[in-house]
Amino acid sequence: MTYKSALKILLVAAATLGWLTGLARADTIEDIKKKGTLVVGVKADYPPYGMRDPSGEIVGMEVDMAKDVAQRLGVKLQLEPVVASNRMQFLQQGKTDLMIATMSVNDERKKAVGIVEPYYYAGGVALLAAKSAKIKTGADLKGKPVCAIQGAFYNNEISSKMTGQDLIAFKGVPENEQALQNGQCVGFAYDDVLLIYTKKANADKWKDFEVVQLDIAPLPWGIAVKSEDKDTPWGKFMSDIVTDWHKKGTLVALEKKWLGENTQWLIDANAKAK
Amino acid sequence: MESLAEWLRSLYTDYGINLVQFYDEFERARLLRGMWITIKLSVVSIAASIVIGIIGAWLQTSNYRVLRSVTQGYIQFFRNTPPLVQMYFFYFALSPLLPRVATDYGTQQPLLSSFAWAAISLSFFAGAFNVEIFRSGIEAVPRTMTEAASALGYTQMQVYRYVVFPLALRIVIPALTNNVVNLLKTTTLAYAIAVPETLFMASQIWSDRVNVLEMMITLFVFYIGLVGLLVWAMDRWEKSLRIPGYGQ
Numbered sequence: 001m002t003y004k005s006a007l008k009i010l011l012v013a014a015a016t017l018g019w020l021t022g023l024a025r026a027d028t029i030e031d032i033k034k035k036g037t038l039v040v041g042v043k044a045d046y047p048p049y050g051m052r053d054p055s056g057e058i059v060g061m062e063v064d065m066a067k068d069v070a071q072r073l074g075v076k077l078q079l080e081p082v083v084a085s086n087r088m089q090f091l092q093q094g095k096t097d098l099m100i101a102t103m104s105v106n107d108e109r110k111k112a113v114g115i116v117e118p119y120y121y122a123g124g125v126a127l128l129a130a131k132s133a134k135i136k137t138g139a140d141l142k143g144k145p146v147c148a149i150q151g152a153f154y155n156n157e158i159s160s161k162m163t164g165q166d167l168i169a170f171k172g173v174p175e176n177e178q179a180l181q182n183g184q185c186v187g188f189a190y191d192d193v194l195l196i197y198t199k200k201a202n203a204d205k206w207k208d209f210e211v212v213q214l215d216i217a218p219l220p221w222g223i224a225v226k227s228e229d230k231d232t233p234w235g236k237f238m239s240d241i242v243t244d245w246h247k248k249g250t251l252v253a254l255e256k257k258w259l260g261e262n263t264q265w266l267i268d269a270n271a272k273a274k
Numbered sequence: 275m276e277s278l279a280e281w282l283r284s285l286y287t288d289y290g291i292n293l294v295q296f297y298d299e300f301e302r303a304r305l306l307r308g309m310w311i312t313i314k315l316s317v318v319s320i321a322a323s324i325v326i327g328i329i330g331a332w333l334q335t336s337n338y339r340v341l342r343s344v345t346q347g348y349i350q351f352f353r354n355t356p357p358l359v360q361m362y363f364f365y366f367a368l369s370p371l372l373p374r375v376a377t378d379y380g381t382q383q384p385l386l387s388s389f390a391w392a393a394i395s396l397s398f399f400a401g402a403f404n405v406e407i408f409r410s411g412i413e414a415v416p417r418t419m420t421e422a423a424s425a426l427g428y429t430q431m432q433v434y435r436y437v438v439f440p441l442a443l444r445i446v447i448p449a450l451t452n453n454v455v456n457l458l459k460t461t462t463l464a465y466a467i468a469v470p471e472t473l474f475m476a477s478q479i480w481s482d483r484v485n486v487l488e489m490m491i492t493l494f495v496f497y498i499g500l501v502g503l504l505v506w507a508m509d510r511w512e513k514s515l516r517i518p519g520y521g522q
Contacts, residue, residue: 132380144379147468151481160300166307168388168468169478175366179468182370183382 028226028234029073032097037076040066041096044081047197048258049102061258062100065120065223068250069098069241088113091226098238104219114230116238118273119220120251122265125154127212128180128195129187138162138214147176147185154216158189162214180209189214192263200260218265246273292485295492301479308475309496315393315471316458316500322397323457324450327404331442332434334409345405352402358463360399364391365467392464400457407449411442444515451508455501472496 032038042062043050050060058079070077080096087101091113104123105115129135133144141162148155150169159167168185170176177198180188188195192213199206223242229235245251252270255262279297286292295301333345352360365388374382386394415438423437462473473493480489 130381132382134380150477153482155478156482166304166470166475166478169474170468171466178366182366183374183384184365184369184388186377186379186381 028097028229028232029237032073032075032234035075037078038066038070038073038098039078039080039096040069041080041082041087041090041099041101042066043083043101045083046102048193050081061254062102064254064257065100065245065251066098068245069238072241088224091224094226097225099224103221103224105222106219109222109224112227113224114227114235115222115224116230116235116242117222118239118242118246118269119222120242120245121221122218122263122269123221124192124218124263124265125158125189125214125216126192126195127187127189127214128199128206128209129212130180130183131208131210133186135187135212137212138216141187144187145185147179147188149173149176149190152189153219154189154214157216158214181205187212193259196259196261213264218263220265243273246270292483292488293492294483294485295476295479295489301483304475305472305479305492308470308472311389311470312461312472312500315389315396315461315464315469316504318393319396319400319461320454320457322393323400323404323454326397326401327408327450328439330401330405331408331412332439334405335412335434348398349402349405352398353406357395357399357460358466360395361392361463361467364395388464388467388469392461392467392469396457396460396464399460400453403453404450407446407453408442410449411444411446412438414445415441441520444512444517444520447508447512447515451505451512454508455504458501458504459497 042058042060044052044058046060048060049062050058053059058081063079066079067077080090082090082096082099082101084101084103087099087103088109090096091099099113100120102123103109103115105119109115127135127138127141127146133140135141138158139162141158142164144163145165146158146163146167148158148167148169150171155167155169159165167189168179170179173190176188176190179185192211195211199209199211223238225235225238246269249270252262252266255266282293282297286294295305330345330348333341336342369384369386369391372385374384377383419437419441420433423433428436461471464471465473465477468474476489476493480486
């Protein structure tokens with residue numbers, strides 16, 4: 001358990017440092033305008049949210065969101081590729097002004113950075129299922145073998161509430177795809193968007209399979225600012241933008257553009273905002 | 275029972291020691307299921323590997339060259355490839371080539387389950403070693419013994435069954451114990467092809483409950499206990515087979 005306390009100390013240290021620098025520059029939004037550039041931490045390896053196009057440029061749904069923020073501020077946009085293990089540190093150290101990096105929200109993260117509400121997106125869980133098995137909902141999975149990734153947060157729910165038996169869990173995506181192709185399971189449970197994307201990218205390979213949404217509470221994703229910025233004009237500015245995106249259907253349109261279809265959570269959020 | 279659960283729960287709230295796998299019914303049930311699969315897998319592959327060892331060693335003494343080279347080929351193939359690679363190969367590469375059977379929910383399933391492939395692969399892997407172990411025992415039986423048996427009118431089969439094998443078995447038990455202990459520990463590799471054995475279940479529990487350290491210790495204790503039991507049984511067997519004045 002020592003690594004946890006070490007992490008805690010690090011986070012506290014990072015937060016303190018962030019707080020000190022925050023005191024020095026009380027108004028981030030003015031600083032960004034003065035600087036003339038907005039630095040946004042985005043993913044570069046997570047299609048279709050942030051990925052590199054053939055020319056090496058970072059593109060994607062979250063990149064388009066970052067562009068919109070920069071435009072509203074009237075400043076230039078600078079993208080900083082981040083990964084899960086450094087995205088919060090970059091933000092707290094001031095390397096980035098804003099983070100839009102497929103980050104799902106949990107309590108520990110809420111303590112570490114300032115997560116902007118409302119949440120802009122949510123990752124649901126779906127099943128890439130053999131069409132012949134005629135699976136419509138999770139209830140149809142009773143007693144059937146289902147493939148999954150070892151350690152995914154939804155495994156427990158699928159096995160205890162849907163299949164009623166142990167899952168066939170492999171370490172990586174390729175093993176799961178192979179096992180599914182071999183007929184060792186009726187479906188592969190995974191992040192819905194990535195399954196939709198997989199099926200699109202290899203339409204021929206997956207022509208006998210369909211993506212079925214599973215009824216598991218999606219984990220919301222949040223945009224983040226520095227933790228001390230959450231209640232400053234900068235945090236409020238971002239919060240208003242996300243509300244506006246939901247209201248105007250910007251996110252729905254962007255998802256349609258990048259993914260080709262819309263996920264249920266976003267449609268619902270859009271309807272609620274209107 | 276209830277007070278034990280209460281005490282374990284207090285360990286978590288007071289000291290942060292999370293032994294949820296012993297008091298939460300769901301977690302306990304799946305851990306026990308995993309242990310049962312480990313035991314089943316071990317028993318099946320130990321038994322099969324010993325049978326393979328005996329048959330293989332006998333085939334090696336055969337007068338037919340073809341039989342001898344087939345046995346030799348088998349040993350080279352299974353002894354010289356890693357068991358994890360064998361399992362992946364069987365499960366992902368070989369399994370799709372076999373005929374599929376229709377399930378009652380409309381899909382086509384492979385003939386053999388991951389458990390079956392793990393058992394096959396482990397049996398053949400350990401069996402290859404067992405052939406060599408039994409051969410060493412057979413070769414250690416003095417030639418004069420077989421000659422004496424032949425002189426008494428025993429056929430080749432009878433010499434093997436009544437003279438060579440009983441003596442060889444007593445010689446090889448220590449080496450055999452080593453190999454079956456190894457085999458029992460190797461069953462954890464079945465995790466890779468999603469056989470829901472102990473390690474598989476433990477990893478499911480620790481990813482849901484984030485009690486990695488506690489689960490690691492549980493695993494450790496379980497395997498020490500199980501291997502201890504196996505070694506104890508093999509020792510008992512060795513002692514019960516002892517012929518006064520022979521060997522030691």
